Amino acid sequence: MTRVAVDGVEVEVAPGATVLDAARAAGRWVPTLCFDARQDPFGACRVCLVGAAGADRPIPACTTPARDGLAVDTTDATARRVARAVVELVLSELPQAPAPHTELAQVAERLGVGEPRWPGETHAPRPADTPHPYLAFRHELCISCGRCVRACDELQGTFALTATGRGFHANVAAGLDQGFRESACVACGACADTCPTGAIDEVSLLSPPPAALERPAEVSSSDTRAGRSPAIDGGSG
Amino acid sequence: MSRNLVELVRRHHAEQAPTALDVLKAAIDDRGEISDEDRRLAAERSGLPEAAVYGVSTFYDDLLAPRGARHVRVCTGTACFAASGDAHVEALRDGLGVGLGERGADGAVSLAETVCLGFCHAAPAVRDGDVVDAGPGVVERVLAGATRSAPEPDWVSLLEEPVLTRQADFSGLARALAQLSPERLLAEIEAAEVRGRGGAGFPAGVKWRFARAAPGEQKFVVANGDEGDPGSYIDKQLMERGSELLVEGLALAGYAVGAAHGFVLTRSEYPRSKPALEAAVARARADGWLGADIRGSGFAFDVTVLEGAGSYVVGEETALLACLQGLRGTVSARPPFPAERGLFGMPTVVNNVETLCNVPFVARAGADAYRALSPGATPGSKLVCFNERFARPGVYEVRFGTPVRELCEDVAGGLRDGRAIKAVQIGGPLAGILPASLLETPFDFEPLAAVGCMLGHGSILAFDERTRMRDVARHLLRFGAHESCGKCFPCRIGLQRAHAMFQGEEPVDRARLEELLEALELGSLCAHGGGMPAPIRSLLEHFPDELGLA
Numbered sequence: 001m002t003r004v005a006v007d008g009v010e011v012e013v014a015p016g017a018t019v020l021d022a023a024r025a026a027g028r029w030v031p032t033l034c035f036d037a038r039q040d041p042f043g044a045c046r047v048c049l050v051g052a053a054g055a056d057r058p059i060p061a062c063t064t065p066a067r068d069g070l071a072v073d074t075t076d077a078t079a080r081r082v083a084r085a086v087v088e089l090v091l092s093e094l095p096q097a098p099a100p101h102t103e104l105a106q107v108a109e110r111l112g113v114g115e116p117r118w119p120g121e122t123h124a125p126r127p128a129d130t131p132h133p134y135l136a137f138r139h140e141l142c143i144s145c146g147r148c149v150r151a152c153d154e155l156q157g158t159f160a161l162t163a164t165g166r167g168f169h170a171n172v173a174a175g176l177d178q179g180f181r182e183s184a185c186v187a188c189g190a191c192a193d194t195c196p197t198g199a200i201d202e203v204s205l206l207s208p209p210p211a212a213l214e215r216p217a218e219v220s221s222s223d224t225r226a227g228r229s230p231a232i233d234g235g236s237g
Numbered sequence: 238m239s240r241n242l243v244e245l246v247r248r249h250h251a252e253q254a255p256t257a258l259d260v261l262k263a264a265i266d267d268r269g270e271i272s273d274e275d276r277r278l279a280a281e282r283s284g285l286p287e288a289a290v291y292g293v294s295t296f297y298d299d300l301l302a303p304r305g306a307r308h309v310r311v312c313t314g315t316a317c318f319a320a321s322g323d324a325h326v327e328a329l330r331d332g333l334g335v336g337l338g339e340r341g342a343d344g345a346v347s348l349a350e351t352v353c354l355g356f357c358h359a360a361p362a363v364r365d366g367d368v369v370d371a372g373p374g375v376v377e378r379v380l381a382g383a384t385r386s387a388p389e390p391d392w393v394s395l396l397e398e399p400v401l402t403r404q405a406d407f408s409g410l411a412r413a414l415a416q417l418s419p420e421r422l423l424a425e426i427e428a429a430e431v432r433g434r435g436g437a438g439f440p441a442g443v444k445w446r447f448a449r450a451a452p453g454e455q456k457f458v459v460a461n462g463d464e465g466d467p468g469s470y471i472d473k474q475l476m477e478r479g480s481e482l483l484v485e486g487l488a489l490a491g492y493a494v495g496a497a498h499g500f501v502l503t504r505s506e507y508p509r510s511k512p513a514l515e516a517a518v519a520r521a522r523a524d525g526w527l528g529a530d531i532r533g534s535g536f537a538f539d540v541t542v543l544e545g546a547g548s549y550v551v552g553e554e555t556a557l558l559a560c561l562q563g564l565r566g567t568v569s570a571r572p573p574f575p576a577e578r579g580l581f582g583m584p585t586v587v588n589n590v591e592t593l594c595n596v597p598f599v600a601r602a603g604a605d606a607y608r609a610l611s612p613g614a615t616p617g618s619k620l621v622c623f624n625e626r627f628a629r630p631g632v633y634e635v636r637f638g639t640p641v642r643e644l645c646e647d648v649a650g651g652l653r654d655g656r657a658i659k660a661v662q663i664g665g666p667l668a669g670i671l672p673a674s675l676l677e678t679p680f681d682f683e684p685l686a687a688v689g690c691m692l693g694h695g696s697i698l699a700f701d702e703r704t705r706m707r708d709v710a711r712h713l714l715r716f717g718a719h720e721s722c723g724k725c726f727p728c729r730i731g732l733q734r735a736h737a738m739f740q741g742e743e744p745v746d747r748a749r750l751e752e753l754l755e756a757l758e759l760g761s762l763c764a765h766g767g768g769m770p771a772p773i774r775s776l777l778e779h780f781p782d783e784l785g786l787a
Contacts, residue, residue, distance in 0.1 A: 033726075040240070043570030045726050046760040057759050063570040078759065082727075085756035089730040117749075120737045144723060153239050162292030163565060163723070166548075168733035170723030176273050176291045183288060 005071040013066050020048055020061035028074045031083055031107045033090070034145035035062045036194050039154050042146050045090075047083040047107065051076025058082060084111050092118035093168070094197070095125060095140050103196035104143065121168065132180040134187045134202055137172075141199035144170040148191035148200050160184040161191060172199075238559050238569045240582065242289055246562040247581035249284035256563025257283035257290045261300055262505075262546055269304035269340070269347075283563060296565045296722075298351070298547030299505050303340040305347035309333060309379060310364040314353025314467030315666065316624040317361035318712045319700050325361040325376050326350075332380040352549065352716060354506055355470035357698070358390040358623065358630035367508045372625070390622070391631030392474055395648065400598040400610065400618045401591065402634045405481035407526050409597030410488050414534040417600070423449060423493040426596065428604035430616045435461060435552070435589030436664065436693045436764070438615075438682045441596075444586050447576035449494045451584035456496040459580060459587045460487055461557055462503040462510065465549040466665030467716065469696035471620045472590040474632050476503055476510040479594060480517030484540055486593030488527065489600050491538045494586055499540045501590075502561055505547055514542045549720035553763045554587040556722060567722040568763040589694070591620060614638030614681050619695055621680070623649040626656070626699040635680070642676035644697060656701040660779070664693015666713055667768025670775035689775055706776050706783040711739040717769040728766025731757045735773070744787030747777070 001012040004019070006026035013022045018041060023030045033045035041062040049058035051073035058079035061072070073079075087108050091097070097115075098105040108114075123140040144163065149172060152161040160183040164173045175183025192202045246256065260279035264271050271294050279294075280287045294300050311329050330336060333348050340347035354369050356362035362371035363379050370378055371387035378384055394402040413422050427442030448456060460483060464472035475483060487499035503510040518540045521527045529537045543561055550556050551566040558580050560566040579585025595617050599607045608616040614637035621644060623630040628650030635644060645651065645658060652658055658673045663680075669690035671678065678684050682692045700709060714736035721728045731753055738745050738753075754770035761767040776784060 041570065043762055044724050046762065047726075049760065060570070063572075065572065081752075082756050082760045085752055086726050086731075086760055089734065089756070090726055092734070093730050118734050120734060143726070144729065146724075150239070153241050157241070159241070159286035160288055162286075162288040163567070164292050164295045166296055166723045167718055167721035167729055168723070170729060173288065173291055175288050176276055184286065 002066045002068050004066045004068075007072075007074055017066045018062055019050060019052075019059065019064045019066050019070070019072055022066045022070075023050065023061055023072065023074055029110070030061050030074050031087075031111055032062060033087075033104060033107060033143065033196055034147060036147050036151070038194075039147065039150045042150065044144070044146055045086065047086050049076075049079035049082055050074050051079050080111070084113050087111055087113045088116045089118065090143050092116035092120070093123055093143065095122040098141065098197050102198050123171070132185070132187070132203075134189065135180045135185065135192055136201050136203045137174070137179065138199050138201070139171050141197045142171045143197055143199070144172070145196060147194040147196065148172055151190035151194045155190050156186070156188050158184055158186055158188070160186075238555065238564065242285065242564060243562060243582050245284050246564070250562075250581060254284055255282055257285045257293050258297070258546055258560065258563035259283075259543075261290070261294050262544075265300055265304065269308075269344075271300055285563070289564070292565050293563065296548065296567075297545075298349075300546060302338045302349035303347055304349075305340045305344050307346045308349065308366065309346065310349045310351040310354075311337075312352065312354040312356070312360070312362040312364070313350050313716075314357065314360075314362075315662065315698055315712065315716075316353070316357030316468045319698060319704060320360035320625050322708070325363070328376045329363065329379065332376065351506055351547070352465070352720075353467040355464070355473040356387050357468050357470055357696070358625055359387050360625040362387065364508075369508070389477075390470065390474070391629070391633075392478060393631060394634040396610065396618055396634055396636070399634055400607075401475070401479065401482070401594050401620055402632070403479070403482070405479070405485045405597060407481070407485050407521075407524075407597075409600030410485050410492075410526060411532070413489055413492055413600045414532060414536055419449070419493050419495065422489065422600060425599055425604050426493065429599045429607040431592065431595050431599060431607070432615055432617075432682070433589055434591035434595070434619070434694065436466075436667070436691070438692065441588055441592055444576055444588070445490065445494050447574065448496075448584045448586045451577050453584040455498075455581070455583045456494055457580045457583060457585045458487055458490040458494060458496045458499045459557070459561065459585055460499065460501040460590050460593050461552065461554065461587055462501050462590045463545055463552040463557055463560075464504060464590070464694065465552045465720075466694050466696055468624055468662070468698035469622060469665060469694050471622050471632055471695055473507050473510060475590050475594050475620070476501070476507070477513040480513050481521065482594045482597060483514070483590055484517050484521050484527065486596040487540055488531070488538045489596045490586055490588060490593060492536055494584075496586070497537050497539070499538065500561055500580070501540065501542045502551075502557055503542060503544050505544050511542050511544045518542065548722070549716075550722040550763070550765050553765065556763075557587060558585065567724040568765075570762060591694075611637035614679070619680070619692075621648075621695045621697055624696075624698045626652050626701055628653050637681045638679045640677050641671065641680050641697070644680055645676060645699065649697070652699060652701055656703075659700045659702045659704055660706075661700070662698045662772060663696065664691045665696060666716055667691075667764055667771055668693045669771045670709070670779070672779040689771065689778070691771070706780040707739060707785050710773055710776055710784060711736070713772050714739055714769065717765070721765065725760070725762035725766060727756050727760035728762070728769075731760075732766065732769055735769070742785060744785050747786045751777075
C-alpha cells in the first residue's frame with residue numbers, strides 16, 4: 001500500500017492509485033472536469049491541480065501516481081488560482097452559461113467562478129444533429145474534455161465518436177460528423193451520461209430536445225424541409 | 238492516447254496496412270481535397286474506426302487546405318516575419334487572387350499557410366508545388382511563374398574534428414558491434430552525458446536505460462525529425478545532408494536498448510528530407526549496415542521513414558508517436574512514458590535527430606573524447622543556425638558555452654546592411670527573448686535558462702531595430718494558438734485569448750495577461766502551452782513600453 005498525506009490526513013491507497021484517488025479516499029474535494037472514474041485518466045482539463053510538498057508547482061491529481069510519503073494540499077492557493085482561471089476560460093468559450101444541473105456549472109459555482117470576463121470568440125451554434133431517437137448534440141456546449149469519446153471507446157467499445165479540429169476549434173463528432181444516426185452509435189447513452197456540459201444529451205421520443213427551444217433564428221429559417229422539427233434536423237452543418 | 242486504437246493500429250501495422258494518415262495524405266495529394274469516400278477508404282485500409290479517421294482528417298494542416306492544380310504555400314514562420322513583417326503573405330494573396338487556405342473558383346491555384354519551410358537563412362520562403370524558393374524577389378518570381386529552387390545554407394564546423402557536420406562512415410557502429418556490449422554502449426552514452434538536443438536537454442542515457450529495462454516483447458527507437466520551431470533548420474540539414482549519420486545513430490540506439498526497428502518522423506514541410514533519408518537507408522542496407530544480421534554480428538536492425546502532415550505539437554514525443562501511428566497528433570499525459578508504453582504500446586525511445594547524430598562519435602571515440610569537446614560546459618558540440626537578418630546565416634557546429642555575442646558577431650557576421658540587433662530569440666517560439674544588452678550570455682542550457690531564455694533546439698533568430706515588439710508578441714501568439722493541439726484547456730482556450738489581447742491596437746491589461754500567463758505556465762499539459770508565455774514574459778520585462786500595456 002502507498003501512504004499519502006492529504007491536507008494532513010494520512011490515507012492508504014493501492015499501488016497504481018493516483019493522487020486524485022488518495023484525495024477522494026481522504027474525503028477531500030478536488031475539482032475535475034475531464035475525469036470519469038470509469039475511464040483512464042486523461043489529464044486535459046487541468047483543474048485538478050493540487051499543491052505537493054517539495055514541488056515548485058502544482059501537480060495534476062488525476063494523472064500523478066501516488067507515492068509513499070507524498071503530502072498534498074488540495075486547497076493550495078496557486079493550484080486553486082490556476083483552476084479558477086481555467087474554469088473561467090472554459091466558461092468563456094461557451095455562447096451561454098451551462099445549465100445549473102451540469103457538472104461544469106457545479107464546479108464553477110464551488111470554485112466561485114462567475115460570469116467569465118473574457119471577451120471574444122465563443123463556439124458557434126451549428127444546426128442540430130440529424131434526428132436520433134435518444135441522443136442530441138449541441139456542439140457549441142462542448143468543452144473537449146474527451147469523456148464522451150473515451151466512454152464510447154473504453155466503456156462501450158463502439159468507437160462512434162472522435163475529437164475533431166485543433167486548438168480553440170476542437171470539438172467532437174459522431175462518425176463522419178453526420179450525426180449519431182449515421183454513425184456506428186448503438187444508443188447506449190454512455191456519452192450523454194458522462195458529458196459534463198449537456199453538449200450531448202439524452203432526448204425522449206416524446207419531447208423535443210432543449211435545442212428546439214433555443215435554436216438560432218437563422219438556422220430555423222433556412223430549414224425548408226416541412227414536416228420535421230427544425231430542432232432535430234439539419235445535418236452536419 | 239487511446240489504448241484500444243493503438244492496439245488496432247498495431248495489429249494492422251503487423252499486416253503491413255498503411256496508417257489512416259498515409260491514406261488521407263495520398264488522397265489530398267491526388268485529388269486536392271478529402272471526401273467522405275476517402276475517409277471511408279482510409280478507415281477500411283488502416284483498420285481504424287470511421288470516426289477516428291474523421292478526427293485525423295480535421296487535425297493536420299496538410300489535410301485541411303484544399304489544393305488547386307498549382308498549390309502555393311507561404312511560410313509564416315518567425316524568420317519570414319522578421320524579414321518582411323507579413324508583407325510577403327499579403328503580396329502573394331493579392332497577386333494570386335486567393336486567400337489563405339483557399340482555392341480559386343476555377344481550381345487553378347490555391348494558397349495555404351505553412352510554418353516553417355526551414356529556409357530561414359534566405360527568408361521569406363514560399364513553396365510552389367514541391368519547389369521551395371526564398372529570399373529577395375521570391376514573391377515576384379512565384380507570381381511570374383518563375384519559381385526556382387533556393388540554395389541550401391552553409392554547413393560549417395568550427396571544431397577541428399566535426400562531430401555532427403560530417404559524413405557517416407559507420408565506424409561507431411562497427412566498433413560497438415565488434416567491441417562493446419549493448420550495456421557497455423549504454424554506459425558510454427551515460428558517461429558522455431549526452432543531453433537531448435530537441436529542447437528539453439533530458440539525458441539520452443536515462444531514456445535509454447529506462448527503455449532497456451522495460452518489459453516488452455518488442456522495442457522501438459524513434460528519431461524525432463519534427464523540427465517545427467520556426468527559425469530552426471538544423472534537423473533539416475542533418476536529415477538531408479547527414480542522413481547516414483542519423484541512420485548510424487538510430488542503429489546504435491537500437492543496439493543499446495534492444496530494439497530491432499527504428500523509425501524517423503520527418504516533416505512534410507521539408508519535402509527533401511524523406512527521399513534523402515530513404516536513399517540513405519537503402520545505401521546502408523546495401524552496405525550491410527542495416528538488415529537481419531548486420532556485418533555478421535547477429536544484431537538485426539532496420540529503419541522506416543515516415544512523414545508528418547503539418548502540426549507543431551507533433552514534435553512533443555507522445556504526440557509524435559500518435560502521428561507515427563496515423564492518429565490525431567495530440568499530447569498524452571505522462572506517465573506512461575514512451576520508454577514504458579510507446580509505439581504500438583511497446584517500450585520506445587524517442588530522441589531528437591541531432592541527439593542521435595551525436596551517438597556515432599561517442600561510440601567510436603568514447604565518452605572522454607566527447608566530453609572534451611566543450612570544456613567546462615555541456616559535453617559535446619551543438620549545431621546552431623541563424624536567420625536571414627545575419628550577414629552569414631547558416632548552420633554552424635560550435636562548442637557549448639560560446640558567448641551568444643561571439644556567435645552572432647564573429648560566426649554569423651552580425652546583421653546585414655549595418656543593422657543593429659534589437660533582440661534575439663534562441664531556441665524556438667517557446668523560448669524567452671534575449672535583449673541586445675544580454676548577448677554576453679554563454680550559449681548553453683543553464684546560463685540561458687538563468688536569464689529567462691533557453692537553448693531549445695539552437696536556432697538564433699535576430700530581430701533588427703525596426704521590429705516592433707508588440708508585433709512580435711502578436712506573431713508568436715498567433716502561431717501558438719494555431720498550433721495548440723486542443724487537448725488541454727489552458728492552452729486550447731488560453732492561447733486564443735492571449736492572441737486576441739494583442740490583436741488590433743487596444744491596450745493590453747497587464748494584470749489580466751499575467752493571470753493568463755500563469756494559468757498557461759502552470760496548467761498546460763505540455764511544453765507548448767507551458768512555454769508560450771516565456772517570450773511574452775521577456776517582452777514584458779525588456780520591452781514593456783512597446784507592448785501597449787494598460
